[in-house]
Amino acid sequence: MDDASHQATQLSAVQHFDVIVLGAGISGLVAASILASGGERVVVVDDYGTPGGNHMDWTSPEGYTFDVGSLIFQDDSPLLRHFPELLPHYVPIDPSWGRLNPQGKITTYPISIRDDILAAGPAGLVRIFASVLFARVFLRRMSNARDFARYWIGGHLLHRSGLETYMKRFYGLAAEDIDLDLARKRMLWISEYASVINLTRRAFKRRRAAGPKNRQMARPKEGFATLYEPAARRLERDGVVFRLAAGMRGIEKVPSGFELSLAGGAVSAQRIVSTVPIAIAERLCGMASLPVLKTITLISLYFSFSGERGFTQSIIYNFSHAGAWKRLTVYSDFYGRVNGREYFAVEVIAGHVGTIDEAEADFRQHACGNGMFAGDLKLEGSQVLENAYPIYSKGAAQNAANAIAKLRMFGIESIGRQGGFNYQPTARVSTMEVEAAIGVSGGNRGN
Numbered sequence: 467m468d469d470a471s472h473q474a475t476q477l478s479a480v481q482h483f484d485v486i487v488l489g490a491g492i493s494g495l496v497a498a499s500i501l502a503s504g505g506e507r508v509v510v511v512d513d514y515g516t517p518g519g520n521h522m523d524w525t526s527p528e529g530y531t532f533d534v535g536s537l538i539f540q541d542d543s544p545l546l547r548h549f550p551e552l553l554p555h556y557v558p559i560d561p562s563w564g565r566l567n568p569q570g571k572i573t574t575y576p577i578s579i580r581d582d583i584l585a586a587g588p589a590g591l592v593r594i595f596a597s598v599l600f601a602r603v604f605l606r607r608m609s610n611a612r613d614f615a616r617y618w619i620g621g622h623l624l625h626r627s628g629l630e631t632y633m634k635r636f637y638g639l640a641a642e643d644i645d646l647d648l649a650r651k652r653m654l655w656i657s658e659y660a661s662v663i664n665l666t667r668r669a670f671k672r673r674r675a676a677g678p679k680n681r682q683m684a685r686p687k688e689g690f691a692t693l694y695e696p697a698a699r700r701l702e703r704d705g706v707v708f709r710l711a712a713g714m715r716g717i718e719k720v721p722s723g724f725e726l727s728l729a730g731g732a733v734s735a736q737r738i739v740s741t742v743p744i745a746i747a748e749r750l751c752g753m754a755s756l757p758v759l760k761t762i763t764l765i766s767l768y769f770s771f772s773g774e775r776g777f778t779q780s781i782i783y784n785f786s787h788a789g790a791w792k793r794l795t796v797y798s799d800f801y802g803r804v805n806g807r808e809y810f811a812v813e814v815i816a817g818h819v820g821t822i823d824e825a826e827a828d829f830r831q832h833a834c835g836n837g838m839f840a841g842d843l844k845l846e847g848s849q850v851l852e853n854a855y856p857i858y859s860k861g862a863a864q865n866a867a868n869a870i871a872k873l874r875m876f877g878i879e880s881i882g883r884q885g886g887f888n889y890q891p892t893a894r895v896s897t898m899e900v901e902a903a904i905g906v907s908g909g910n911r912g913n
Contacts, residue, residue: 479731483509483707486726486733488750489741490710491519492545492893493882495697496900497739499548502704509733510701511726512742515711516691517698519741520854523689524768526846530809531689532768534851536781536795538892541681545897549697556683556693559800564779568628568787570836572777577619582627590626597622610860611637611644611653618656628785629656635784635792638762638817638857648858648889687801709733717750717878724877726750739904741882743853744869751876757865759887763816764854765825767791770809773841789832790818790825809846822848856887863887879903 485501487494490512501508512519525531539545539556546553565575573581583594597620608614611633615624624630633641637648686692698708713729723736740747748755780799784791791812798808814825826845833839856862866887873880881903883890890896 480725481509481707481731481733482722483507483733483735485509485737485739486511486724486735487739487741488512488714488726488747489519489882489884490514490517490698490708491521491741491882491884492896493741493885493900494519494739495694495701496545496548496897497741497881497904498701498706499704500901500904501739502701502706507705509707509709509735511709511712511714511728511733513712513714516694517708517710518690518694520851521685521690521694522849522851523685524766524847524849525689526768526770528770528846529804530768530770530797530846531687531801532766532797532809532811532847533685533690533795534764534766534811534849535813535854536793536811537685539683539685540892540894541683543680543892543894543897544901545893548897549700551696551700552693555686555696557686557800559682559684559780561682561780561799562778563781563783564777565628565632565783565785566836566838567785568626568631570786572779572782575783576629577623577627582623586626590622593622594620594626596620608646608649610642610646611649611858612641614646614649614653615641615656628787631787632783632785632792635790635815635818638760638815639859643859645858645860645863647863684800714746714750716752719877738878740873740878740880741885741900743884744866744873744880744887746853747873747878747880747885748869751873751878753872753876755869759862759866759869760857760859761852762854762857764851765814765816765819765822766849766851767812767814767822767826767829767845768809768847768849769812769839770804770807770844770846771839771841772807773839773843775808776836776838776840784832786832786836788835790814790828791832816850822850853884855883855889858889 484506485508487498487508487510490510494510498508498510521537523531523533538561563575564572566572567581571581586594601617601620605617608617615629630641637644715727718725720734722734724738725732725734744759745755780796782794791814794810794812796808796810812829819825819828870880881900883896
């Protein structure tokens with residue numbers, strides 16, 4: 467084959483679009499929906515083999531289906547404006563939340579007036595309120611998440627409630643090393659719901675008649691593929707092309723915009739919207755990722771159980787000062803038992819344990835020591851997820867902003883939980899932030 471024929475073959479292998487969306491998670495799907503509704507020709511590219519991003523599950527041969535993480539949706543979520551076909555697939559649930567506190571009691575999440583404050587006794591109450599007063603007077607200058615939390619609830623309650631320990635479990639580093647910007651953006655619930663003053667007010671305030679509530683929902687029992695495949699098929703009917711298990715290799719600037727090389731060919735477009743981790747986008751663009759933006763690696767342990775579990779709530783957070791696990795979700799509360807057994811998932815940050823075996827042993831020991839899961843507890847499987855969510859060490863927010871700015875100078879719009887290095891706790895938040903980002907950068911195109 468001569469050079470001209472070879473070049474013509476290469477050009478024919480390139481598919482041309484208006485916009486390339488990197489990532490087929492919630493942020494990528496919503497971005498594709500907005501762009502396609504505005505008449506753009508969109509291709510969604512992901513190295514995962516199915517849509518949904520980090521919304522993934524694992525099914526055992528016995529028929530237990532577990533999630534990576536604890537995912538609950540609402541029937542008034544803006545996500546359903548883009549994908550109304552999801553609604554019939556959700557399973558309505560009535561979840562309840564609790565937490566294991568440092569005193570070994572499963573109680574109210576995130577703070578309990580009875581068990582965290584009143585149970586401290588007269589001397590403890592004095593210490594709690596004195597520490598709040600001290601913080602409000604002498605600790606007004608804040609530099610990290612510990613300072614932020616201590617200002618609102620005082621150092622004594624911060625330790626007694628286990629909130630400080632839980633922050634380390636969740637964010638992967640000590641509270642004093644967590645960026646203050648993150649605390650202000652993602653921990654305002656401390657000032658709104660967990661401050662001693664607000665807790666006291668609510669304790670003595672008459673309960674008002676509850677207004678209408680949204681309905682809580684979980685993914686289908688069969689797993690996330692059943693949920694997101696219909697959304698992907700609808701996008702395809704709207705002209706969106708999916709390239710999954712794509713094997714993304716690199717992005718180059720070309721006269722028509724950008725060309726993304728894949729394991730099987732290439733795609734090009736005038737515009738790229740990235741929802742993948744910033745480090746991946748930088749690598750694709752040939753940029754050095756300095757300083758490195760670290761992310762959480764999440765270990766999920768999948769158990770089945772028969773016996774007395776020791777609590778009634780569906781979701782338990784570990785606020786105790788021991789044990790590496792951070793949260794467990796009992797899926798059999800949502801979908802029913804399998805072969806008469808309950809089943810649940812336990813989340814552990816990989817940095818707190820070395821291996822899956824260590825994570826399992828640590829959980830078994832800690833659960834037994836706190837009266838949980840007395841009976842037949844069997845590990846059905848496990849999963850390790852890299853890039854679960856960002857680690858917000860001091861300066862990380864500014865480093866992420868700098869990296870996003872560098873990508874934008876290259877021409878890449880980096881948004882979403884991963885692309886924006888921005889922890890988004892729900893699909894609602896992810897949808898709203900993508901709507902805002904696409905609306906600002908590309909105009910609100912029909913959504």
